Amino acid sequence: MNREPMRSPLGQALGLGSAMNGLEHWWLQRVTAIALVPLTVWFAASLIAHAGNDDATFIVWLRTPTATILMVLLLIALFYHTALGLQVVIEDYVHSGMKIPALLCVRFGCFALAVAGILATMRIAFGA
């Protein structure tokens, strides 16, 4: 308490809050959520339309420019949103020494899965 007057106004302000980046997290979760509304509805509708089809039909569909672009956008928004969401779940419920490793696993896992998914989509789109 007595130390507070010794700190500059900027120092006091910077000391407030938990991580100083709460708004960015909150905002990007909303941005990705809004992007995911049309993207996931498109994906679900496409899955229903292709129910019972074989792999050749599925690949022909994914090779169309619209489907390729929307799939890549879906993967980016989906894994960004997943990383932000799982981060909050871990921060709220994991209080042991596993917290930091769990946060790292979520971040790395989401990034790796997004890259794997995008590259697979590209291989299907541009493959022979």
Next chain:
Amino acid sequence: MANETPKRSRPLSPNIQIYRPQLTSVLSITNRITGVILSLYAVVLVAWLVAAAEGPHAYATVQVVMQSWVYQIFLFVCTFSFFLHLCGGIRHLAWDAGYGFELGAIYASGWTVVGASTALTAITWITARALAG
């Protein structure tokens, strides 16, 4: 952090074991649980794309797994989770914009989420089954 926090085990609030479940609290935790379930589906989605990129042999293996009843149950849970998370998410976006905070509106939107998710899940599966033949 001049003084250490005393290490005493105090009861956490709210003490959820003695709370009667309410629509508001149940839908709140449901949005989290469905989010975690959908992140599992996201892993499956990538596995499916990678298999399709690998070629017909890998894709056929994945298809065998996807036709198993275990996967079909998982897919059904994911479908319901998807619509709950989607409708619940739209409800959250309305709150973020400042709408629907009155008690009546909160219950009305909550039951709408439950009803719409159930109906959309049923429509999805009936349509997919009909198209698959």
